[in-house]
Amino acid sequence: MSEPELAHAGLNLGPSAELTRDGAENAIFGFWIFLMSDAVIFALLFATYGTMVAGTAGGPTPASEFKLLPAFVETLLLLTSSATFGRASIAMKYAEPRRTLFGWLGATLGLGLTFLALEANDYATMVAHGAVPSRSGFLSAFYALTGLHGLHVAVACFWLVVMVGQVLAYGLDARVKINLLRLGLFWHLLDIVWIAIFSVVYLQGAIR
Amino acid sequence: MSPSTPVLPALLGRFGWHDLPFVRAWQNPTASEIIGAFAGGLVVVGAIAVAAVLTRHRWWGRLWSEWLTSLDHKKIGIMYVVLAGVMLSRALIEAVLMRMQQAVAIDAPGFLSPDHFGQLFSTHGSIMIFFMAMPFLTGLINYVVPLQIGARDMAFPWANSVALWLTIGGAGLMMASLVVGEFSTGGWSGYPPYTERDFSPGVGVDYWIWAVTLGSIGSTMAGINIACTIYKLRAPGLRFMRMQMFCWTSLCTAILMIFAMPPLTVATLLLALDRYADFHFFTNDLGGNMMNYANLFWLFGHPEVYILILPAFGVYSEVVSTFSSKDLYGYVSLVLATMAIAVLSFTVWVHHFFTMGQSANINAVFGIATMTIGVPTGVKIYDWIWTMFRGEVRFTVPMLYSIAFMMTFVLGGFTGIILAMPPLDYLVHNTLFLVAHFHNMLIPGLLYGMLAGYHYWFPKAFGFRLDERWGRRAFTCWVVGFYLAFFPLYVLGASGMARRTQAIFEPSFRPWLYVAGVGAFILLAALASLMIQLYVSIRDRAATMVEAGDPWDGRGLEWSVAAPPPEYNFAGLPHVDGRNPFYDDKHDAGRPDPYRSPTDYSDIEVPRGSMAGIAIGLGAAVAAFGLVWEMWWLTLVAAEVVVAALILRSFGRNQHRTIPAAEIAAEHEAWLARVRATRPIPRRLETQAINRGLAEVRA
Structure with a gap:
């Protein structure tokens, strides 16, 4: 029986004795399952947001709080960061010079951090005129949903820094490669979740 | 429970003496409080007793x-x-x-x-x-x-x-x-x-x-x-x-x-x-x-x-x-x-x-x-x-x-x-x-x-x-x-x-x-x-x-190895062609002997132990304890332990140990020899001392 072409869903690094021995296929598959259970958490927070968006308790409303322009810029930042991470993965797959890999990873990190800074700025603006989570159920749900996403982005940025450290320490050995693939999947999931946030939270808020 | 005055709030958060069931039972010796204090005491004494036994026996x-x-x-x-x-x-x-x-x-x-x-x-x-x-x-x-x-x-x-x-x-x-x-x-x-x-x-x-x-x-x-x-x-x-x-x-x-x-x-x-x-x-x-x-x-x-x-x-x-x-x-x-x-x-x-x-x-x-x-x-x-x-x-x-x-x-x-x-x-x-x-x-x-x-x-x-x-x-x-x-x-x-x-x-x-x-x-x-x-x-x-490993005339692969199984479970990975692989091998004369030696032995990698799991689990529990009592410093320290354990583990290499083929072969062959020396027993005797874990095959 010949080996199947695609060892796991997503970008494959191709046949490598080292990767097979360290179980790249299982490792990536397991991470996919983890992402699914993480996606359940986001789905539930979306559902909670949906039921609570009307619970403004006479306070700020989606229309009064959401600014489409910064949210749109944040969307562009994250989408671009997915592209740069994809480019970093390809640099890893084709063993491009280390400098190229670091360049793309650095760009991804920069975009992620900029996103976080802009989101923090959004929060600060809202807090400045009293739209704090303790004000209403709607704001609680908004902060929990976007906050959990922001927390994921922050964790991903931190993880990226750790991965750069591992590349410096070990080069691209099997485990570093597997973990970079996993981080890539994580990063792309955050993008998808953000697109849902942009559509469900911000765009719907603007047309209300 | 009535709120009590916090003791050293900067260090112990909202803890007060009244939070100890022993103090509550002392101040208010009702049956309910005494039972609570007794239960708390049992936990403490139990923990000390276990620690003492472990220390005593080294x-x-x-x-x-x-x-x-x-x-x-x-x-x-x-x-x-x-x-x-x-x-x-x-x-x-x-x-x-x-x-x-x-x-x-x-x-x-x-x-x-x-x-x-x-x-x-x-x-x-x-x-x-x-x-x-x-x-x-x-x-x-x-x-x-x-x-x-x-x-x-x-x-x-x-x-x-x-x-x-x-x-x-x-x-x-x-x-x-x-x-x-x-x-x-x-x-x-x-x-x-x-x-x-x-x-x-x-x-x-x-x-x-x-x-x-x-x-x-x-x-x-x-x-x-x-x-x-x-x-x-x-x-x-x-x-x-x-x-x-x-x-x-x-x-x-x-x-x-x-x-x-x-x-x-x-x-x-x-x-x-x-x-x-x-x-x-x-x-x-x-x-x-x-x-x-x-x-x-x-x-x-x-x-x-x-x-x-x-x-x-x-x-x-x-x-x-x-x-x-x-x-x-x-x-x-x-x-x-x-x-x-x-x-x-x-x-x-x-x-x-x-x-x-x-x-x-x-x-x-x-x-x-x-x-x-x-x-x-x-x-x-x-x-x-x-x-x-x-x-x-x-x-x-x-x-x-x-x-x-x-x-x-x-x-x-x-x-x-x-x-x-x-x-x-x-x-x-x-x-x-x-x-x-x-x-x-x-x-x-x-x-x-x-x-x-x-x-x-x-x-x-x-x-x-x-x-x-x-x-x-x-x-x-x-x-x-x-x-x-x-x-x-x-x-x-x-x-x-x-x-x-x-x-x-x-x-x-x-x-x-x-x-x-x-x-x-x-x-x-x-x-x-x-x-x-x-x-x-x-x-x-x-x-x-029941060292031969099969006390109940079992059907699945788990019964085909020694009891207790070796760390690597199987000396050679089994090949499965039915729903009851081990049972069929035992009872179907036309099939290979389930207690045969594998065609060849090879080195097996098993994971080395790691203290990161215990550090993460208990660190998270301590962080949670800090959250319960609003001892924020404790939560912070414990959370850092968790993150540090995670990162250190990800930097670790050489996390496997190889068991050489010769060692596996010696261990497995010795077990097979003991299985051959074991007397197979019919099902009606399976709860008696004669059952050493080898099932009799009916003709």
Whole structure:
């Protein structure tokens, strides 16, 4: 029986004795399952947001709080960061010079951090005129949903820094490669979740 | 508990002397407080006693290097089951206390204060579900599934250790709540708004939140690991439709864990946001909506029922087939029924709150969906009965549990159909009828199954059989005790007695409460019998050794290796070409000898131990303890330990140890030689000393 072409869903690094021995296929598959259970958490927070968006308790409303322009810029930042991470993965797959890999990873990190800074700025603006989570159920749900996403982005940025450290320490050995693939999947999931946030939270808020 | 003045708030947060049950009992020596202080004292003395024994025998080093830091799925499985046993003891004693209170508190105050009673039913439920049932089934799956699918370990041995230690950390918080502070009085489901700060300002609900959250995250990780193991690590030729039934039910349970534990995590964390950061998810005011909590909680809570029951169904399938010496009847229908139950379990959660205001049509949909689950479950019962039909049935202890399960569980199923009809549910909602029903499902549907699995696989794990006589005594007590303790509750519930009642004002309930109280004591005797059985079995183990590894004429791959199995499980990976690979090899003359040497031996890599799992699990528990008591510095420090352990582990290399082929060959050949020297025995002698773990092959 010949080996199947695609060892796991997503970008494959191709046949490598080292990767097979360290179980790249299982490792990536397991991470996919983890992402699914993480996606359940986001789905539930979306559902909670949906039921609570009307619970403004006479306070700020989606229309009064959401600014489409910064949210749109944040969307562009994250989408671009997915592209740069994809480019970093390809640099890893084709063993491009280390400098190229670091360049793309650095760009991804920069975009992620900029996103976080802009989101923090959004929060600060809202807090400045009293739209704090303790004000209403709607704001609680908004902060929990976007906050959990922001927390994921922050964790991903931190993880990226750790991965750069591992590349410096070990080069691209099997485990570093597997973990970079996993981080890539994580990063792309955050993008998808953000697109849902942009559509469900911000765009719907603007047309209300 | 009245709030007391904080001591050194910068260091100890909101801790005051009054938070120690000993101080409370000193100041206010009522029976209730003295019992609380005694329980707290028992935890402290128990911990000191264990530490003393370990120090005296100089076992700390071995315990640390061979067990606590081990990544071996077999040892992790055993540690899960030990945790379940400890927690079962506590929660069962709590149940006896509650039964005693209700028996004496008829037109009288009884000996437990309402607050103490509330804590008891909250800890009893939370422990039984999250720290008895979940660790028990996770432990069995951990031990058995890799052996059944011909794997050397789980897919993620290290994550396995982290999941174990997160669960132990959660259980540790439950134990800490006995010694410092108090526990929630909000029940195991912790419904807001009662559990919000406005109504429950103390530390109790926070203990509940963080203990459950740690257990929930641990179970999610376990689910991912089990599913990935079964999907990816099956031996060559082991197609899905050739798997043992226990693997199927484990797979379905794992899938349920992956999708059903996150709602619980979300529910508890949103409640934590409400309590700690003044959010308004479930509050009465400012747009909060308690129904979101009910939906989130039961979106977890109902699949959870099947997480608990499916592994037991798997155990029964193995046990009934083995002890009838017959193929499992209706294998395909059992697989389909298991899958159907897993899918349907996500469609019925509203039946936990029929009375909470949704429309009659919605209730009808969920009521019908609920009744539908009876169909695949019925299929299973018939399949097990047909498996026994004309088999060589032996009434060993696991088989007794299986038969008691079939009869008792069906009765519980009938009362479930009653509860599934919304108009009838309205009548008995929140009464003891419901309590009787879910104990009637979970004691046979979980506990008997776990105990059957414990008896069945114990000789595999430790190399000697458990004592049959004490096993039968324990079995008798579990069954008689169950009927006496819970069938009166159906009567009481139908007569309108509310659940979770600390004092009763209806004298006609008295006889039923007395009977239930007697039943509770018999259940306690059942637990004592289990402990005596373990002691007797260890003492007399020389007479029950089954080193050849196959005491029950087993069918799956787990019986084809030594008992206890070597660290690497299989000297050579098996090739599977049927549903009962080991049984067929033994009994079919045309097939290869199951005790042959592998064609060649090769080096095997096994994971080295790691202390990162214990650091992460206990670090998370300490961080949670800091959150409970608002000792922010402690949370910060412990959280840093967790993150540091995670990063250090990811930087680690050389995390495997290679066992050389020569060593494996020597060990395996020596075992094969001992197997050849073992006398095969016929089935009728399998509970006697002559059974050394080799089955006689009928001509």
